[in-house]
Amino acid sequence: MRTIGIGIIGMGWMGSVHSRAYRAVPDRFPDCQISPRLIICADEVEARAKEAQARFGFSESTTDWQQVLDHPDVDVVNIATPNHMHLEQVKAAAEAGKHILCEKPVGLDPEETAEIAQIVQEAGLLSFVGYNYRWAPAVQRALELVQQGKIGRLTHYKGWLLVGYASDPGSVLSWRLQSDLGGMGALGDLMSHAIDMGMMLAGPIKRVIGQSETFIKERPVATPGQGDHYSTNRDGPTEPVTNEDYVSALVQFENGVRGALETCRVIQGPQSEIGFSIHGTEGAIRWDFERMNEFELYLTDDEQDKGYRRVLAGPEHPLHASFSPGAGIGLGYDDLKTIEAYHFMESIASGRQGEPGFAQAQSVAEVQDAIKRSWVSEHWENIQKIGPH
Numbered sequence: 001m002r003t004i005g006i007g008i009i010g011m012g013w014m015g016s017v018h019s020r021a022y023r024a025v026p027d028r029f030p031d032c033q034i035s036p037r038l039i040i041c042a043d044e045v046e047a048r049a050k051e052a053q054a055r056f057g058f059s060e061s062t063t064d065w066q067q068v069l070d071h072p073d074v075d076v077v078n079i080a081t082p083n084h085m086h087l088e089q090v091k092a093a094a095e096a097g098k099h100i101l102c103e104k105p106v107g108l109d110p111e112e113t114a115e116i117a118q119i120v121q122e123a124g125l126l127s128f129v130g131y132n133y134r135w136a137p138a139v140q141r142a143l144e145l146v147q148q149g150k151i152g153r154l155t156h157y158k159g160w161l162l163v164g165y166a167s168d169p170g171s172v173l174s175w176r177l178q179s180d181l182g183g184m185g186a187l188g189d190l191m192s193h194a195i196d197m198g199m200m201l202a203g204p205i206k207r208v209i210g211q212s213e214t215f216i217k218e219r220p221v222a223t224p225g226q227g228d229h230y231s232t233n234r235d236g237p238t239e240p241v242t243n244e245d246y247v248s249a250l251v252q253f254e255n256g257v258r259g260a261l262e263t264c265r266v267i268q269g270p271q272s273e274i275g276f277s278i279h280g281t282e283g284a285i286r287w288d289f290e291r292m293n294e295f296e297l298y299l300t301d302d303e304q305d306k307g308y309r310r311v312l313a314g315p316e317h318p319l320h321a322s323f324s325p326g327a328g329i330g331l332g333y334d335d336l337k338t339i340e341a342y343h344f345m346e347s348i349a350s351g352r353q354g355e356p357g358f359a360q361a362q363s364v365a366e367v368q369d370a371i372k373r374s375w376v377s378e379h380w381e382n383i384q385k386i387g388p389h
């Protein structure tokens with residue numbers, strides 16, 4: 001049994017989900033013979049750090065994140081703080097020689113993501129990124145079908161991430177909605193997942209033309225150290241929102257596939273519609289996170305009965321059997337984080353860089369950079385290599 005020492009920085013929503021995920025790895029994947037050990041967690045809010053220590057069983061907790069990096073038993077640092085802290089914390093973790101999982105969007109802007117990728121590569125450390133939606137067994141099955149050529153030569157791709165966490169104008173001005181703390185808005189927060197999924201399924205993107213909008217321009221101020229990005233404070237004083245609520249883009253992939261990506265954090269109707277449809281010359285596949293344990297499949301060789309058919313995720317699909325022995329007995333969001341933690345732990349134990357690491361985050365950032373350039377130029381923009389600021 002290989003023990004890997006874990007330190008987590010930021011014990012909000014993601015820090016908690018990651019903690020649960022590491023604990024679940026030996027239970028869900030006993031054959032991997034890896035035992036993640038929760039060593040130390042940090043949060044600037046002492047009560048959160050202490051509560052997380054007690055709840056998840058960390059040996060220690062602290063309000064000083066530097067102590068996580070200095071701890072001799074920590075092999076891996078898991079960064080789950082607001083985006084403006086990622087660069088400084090990755091730099092310090094790399095200097096301390098720790099492997100790193102960083103939540104998306106890895107940098108505050110595309111250049112920061114490039115800098116982070118460069119620092120970690122030069123230090124010879126392993127990295128991983130929280131693009132968790134790709135790990136749904138139904139999505140991994142879709143990827144297999146695409147790779148096996150079951151839907152033929154790819155022609156179209158549509159990806160979306162339409163969520164309602166900020167659709168109430170009374171929901172607070174959390175760090176996510178402020179450019180100095182969250183960086184880009186929907187382009188960083190939501191489009192990172194949509195671009196990652198699109199490139200995993202349909203290949204690298206060649207050029208884009210996008211648009212953005214901030215539909216709700218002022219919001220009530222958040223109470224520091226309290227609540228989350230779903231919190232409301234309808235009667236509180238308001239301040240301006242400083243990044244975008246909505247981003248969409250037409251995209252052309254290098255292999256000729258044509259498509260579109262759309263993301264919004266203030267939409268009415270969808271709550272967590274995170275999905276794709278991919279089309280080829282011999283079929284199509286459609287998936288949405290709100291029904292993450294199924295996908296729709298259309299194959300042209302069924303000439304008599306046209307239309308999509310519903311396929312339930314089951315034990316014959318990638319890693320589903322680690323969670324349930326039957327089709328239609330579904331996984332939840334936290335299980336995707338457990339699969340992510342498992343892949344990361346396997347990468348650490350084997351010493352081989354897994355996917356998605358910071359190299360994938362840099363590719364995602366290059367597409368974000370081109371979408372942003374196209375808002376200004378109002379023309380198609382080619383994807384270009386980006387470097388640090």
Ligand SMILES: NC(=O)c1ccc[n+]([C@@H]2O[C@H](COP(=O)([O-])OP(=O)(O)OC[C@H]3O[C@@H](n4cnc5c(N)ncnc54)[C@H](O)[C@@H]3O)[C@@H](O)[C@H]2O)c1
Pocket residue numbers: 009010011012013014015042043044045048063065079080081082083085103104105130131132189225228229
């Ligand atoms: N992969 C996904 O699906 C997904 C979902 C949500 C969030 N995220 C990402 O995860 C990260 C965290 O998001 P969240 O929703 O957990 O945010 P959150 O606001 O719930 O939690 C952030 C935590 O960091 C703490 N913190 C702030 N400054 C700190 C400091 N200096 N030292 C230590 N702790 C500090 C806060 O007190 C808070 O507890 C972000 O990068 C976000 O984009 C990813």
